[in-house]
Amino acid sequence: MVGFNDAPLIQSIAVPGVCLLIAFLGYFSQIVFRYSTTLEPGPPTTQETVTFNILLATLYYTYYQAVTVDPGRYVFQDAVIEVDEKKRWCKKCEAPKPPRAHHCRHCERCVPKMDHHCPWTRNCVSLTTFPHFLRFLVYTNLALWVLGRLLWHRYYSLWENRHMPAYLGPSLSALVALAIISLVHFVVTVALGIMLFTTLKSWVFNQTMIEGWEQDRHETIAERGGRDWWDVTGPGGEKFRFEKIEFPYDIGFFNNMSQAMGTSNVLWWFFPFAGNPAVGKNERGVGWEWEENGFNRQTGMWPPPDPEKIRRATRQWPAGRRDFAAELREVDESAEARKEAFRERQEADRRRKQAIVAELEEDEVDDDSGGDLDDVPYADDRAPGWTNSDGERLRDYGVDEDAEEGLDDDVPLGELLKRRKAHRQTDEH
Numbered sequence: 001m002v003g004f005n006d007a008p009l010i011q012s013i014a015v016p017g018v019c020l021l022i023a024f025l026g027y028f029s030q031i032v033f034r035y036s037t038t039l040e041p042g043p044p045t046t047q048e049t050v051t052f053n054i055l056l057a058t059l060y061y062t063y064y065q066a067v068t069v070d071p072g073r074y075v076f077q078d079a080v081i082e083v084d085e086k087k088r089w090c091k092k093c094e095a096p097k098p099p100r101a102h103h104c105r106h107c108e109r110c111v112p113k114m115d116h117h118c119p120w121t122r123n124c125v126s127l128t129t130f131p132h133f134l135r136f137l138v139y140t141n142l143a144l145w146v147l148g149r150l151l152w153h154r155y156y157s158l159w160e161n162r163h164m165p166a167y168l169g170p171s172l173s174a175l176v177a178l179a180i181i182s183l184v185h186f187v188v189t190v191a192l193g194i195m196l197f198t199t200l201k202s203w204v205f206n207q208t209m210i211e212g213w214e215q216d217r218h219e220t221i222a223e224r225g226g227r228d229w230w231d232v233t234g235p236g237g238e239k240f241r242f243e244k245i246e247f248p249y250d251i252g253f254f255n256n257m258s259q260a261m262g263t264s265n266v267l268w269w270f271f272p273f274a275g276n277p278a279v280g281k282n283e284r285g286v287g288w289e290w291e292e293n294g295f296n297r298q299t300g301m302w303p304p305p306d307p308e309k310i311r312r313a314t315r316q317w318p319a320g321r322r323d324f325a326a327e328l329r330e331v332d333e334s335a336e337a338r339k340e341a342f343r344e345r346q347e348a349d350r351r352r353k354q355a356i357v358a359e360l361e362e363d364e365v366d367d368d369s370g371g372d373l374d375d376v377p378y379a380d381d382r383a384p385g386w387t388n389s390d391g392e393r394l395r396d397y398g399v400d401e402d403a404e405e406g407l408d409d410d411v412p413l414g415e416l417l418k419r420r421k422a423h424r425q426t427d428e429h
């Protein structure tokens with residue numbers, strides 16, 4: 001489903017298309033049932049009509065909310081953001097990326113608790129839009145089941161009257177209309193049933209579609225490695241530890257569900273006019289920090305790194321990493337000292353590069369060398385990265401992979417320098 005985000009036709013007709021589809025199933029069916037004089041058992045009862053129309057109004061309203069509610073954004077208090085090299089960084093927003101946020105290439109910003117960018121609502125399913133999206137799916141499915149019951153009654157009457165002469169039965173146009181409605185109803189019911197199921201699962205387990213993908217990738221890599229942990233050599237020669245990580249945001253199903261709906265009041269969860277959680281102010285609270293279940297040795301370990309990405313970066317830019325701390329120190333030094341430091345760094349890079357190349361060559365000869373498991377079989381280096389069993393990449397969920405996790409997540413040096421300068425200016429005043 002998520003792959004539809006890039007189909008140009010679907011992009012432009014998604015929302016009016018969905019509205020038309022609802023109108024067709026919701027109102028054309030009622031016209032046929034009410035005005036076809038030959039279709040048994042006649043018009044729906046008042047109770048059936050009222051129930052169905054209330055559901056239709058509710059699902060239209062919740063769809064409107066799912067389409068129009070803002071997926072949320074991060075507002076930073078100061079022009080100077082606290083420097084923390086451990087935090088994830090979005091180079092598109094030029095700002096830190098809080099946990100569970102991803103940069104959506106359609107919304108063009110970091111979206112809090114991004115689940116996926118939905119082609120049918122042309123909006124992100126996120127911290128703020130999730131409750132509306134879930135309510136829309138629940139009411140749509142209820143309406144589809146009510147319509148299914150109405151259709152079933154008509155088919156049952158047909159079957160009961162199967163021995164009657166055909167000319168006493170329903171007209172051909174009524175039968176054709178019934179068949180078309182049933183066909184569309186069946187396809188939509190299956191598709192929306194699957195969507196409801198996956199969304200309910202994501203709600204109860206507090207795991208977004210993107211996080212589900214990350215977990216799949218993590219488990220596949222861990223399985224291929226056959227160990228609980230191993231070291232991967234980064235582009236600067238540094239070691240990254242790959243270890244098994246538990247999904248940390250599942251904090252018990254009731255807490256998961258309350259957190260997503262923004263309230264622990266169960267009655268409020270499915271109230272169509274209920275609101276949604278809002279991103280916290282002052283860089284704190286909802287959307288900025290997330291409670292963890294404590295199954296990992298420390299907090300903030302999610303998402304698990306992709307050793308393949310690190311390996312690839314190593315091959316492409318051996319020793320390409322820079323020593324931020326050293327470069328920051330040099331800002332205050334004289335031009336001569338800076339030149340000297342640069343030469344030293346260049347020499348250190350050259351040595352490191354040599355060491356890595358030697359290590360790589362060694363790896364190619366001896367597969368079982370040492371404790372490193374850099375040679376865990378991965379996909380081809382030219383392959384476009386990991387895909388799940390449906391062939392989906394993070395890009396298919398709307399994520400801007402250029403701004404995504406991995407080595408690029410580090411705070412860039414330019415940013416560190418900018419902040420340092422700004423800090424100094426504020427100190428002087």
Ligand SMILES: [Zn+2]
Pocket residue numbers: 090091092093094102103104109110403
């Ligand atoms: Zn961003």
Ligand SMILES: [Zn+2]
Pocket residue numbers: 071104105106107108111116117118123124125398
């Ligand atoms: Zn989006």
